[in-house]
Amino acid sequence: xxxxxxxxxxxxxxxxxxxxxxxxxxxxxxxxxxxxxxxxxxxxxxxxxxxxxxxxxxxxxxxxxxxxxxxxxxxxxxxxxxxxxxxxxxxxxxxxxxxxxxxxxxxxxx
Numbered sequence: 001x002x003x004x005x006x007x008x009x010x011x012x013x014x015x016x017x018x019x020x021x022x023x024x025x026x027x028x029x030x031x032x033x034x035x036x037x038x039x040x041x042x043x044x045x046x047x048x049x050x051x052x053x054x055x056x057x058x059x060x061x062x063x064x065x066x067x068x069x070x071x072x073x074x075x076x077x078x079x080x081x082x083x084x085x086x087x088x089x090x091x092x093x094x095x096x097x098x099x100x101x102x103x104x105x106x107x108x109x110x
Contacts, residue, residue, distance in 0.1 A: 056073075
């Protein structure tokens with residue numbers, strides 16, 4: 001029974017659009033010592049179809065400094081997507097329709 005459930009769960013997982021809705025690595029990308037490429041094999045093996053990067057600054061960072069830090073994180077995410085475009089698809093998706101159309105294109109590559 002357990003293996004049957006696990007098999008069904010596995011099949012469902014790899015038919016679905018798997019989305020990480022809160023990727024916290026954008027802060028770590030600013031250190032230039034963290035490379036998203038180290039995580040991409042696990043992402044691909046796990047069937048991850050989309051990431052939503054969390055852009056965050058501590059509450060103690062305010063005003064123009066907070067805006068600059070947030071924009072730096074966005075730039076770092078874009079650089080990593082460009083650097084690892086072969087694995088990540090090179091797309092910065094902004095709308096759910098973009099996620100759905102990209103997932104359809106990727107179906108044949110799984």
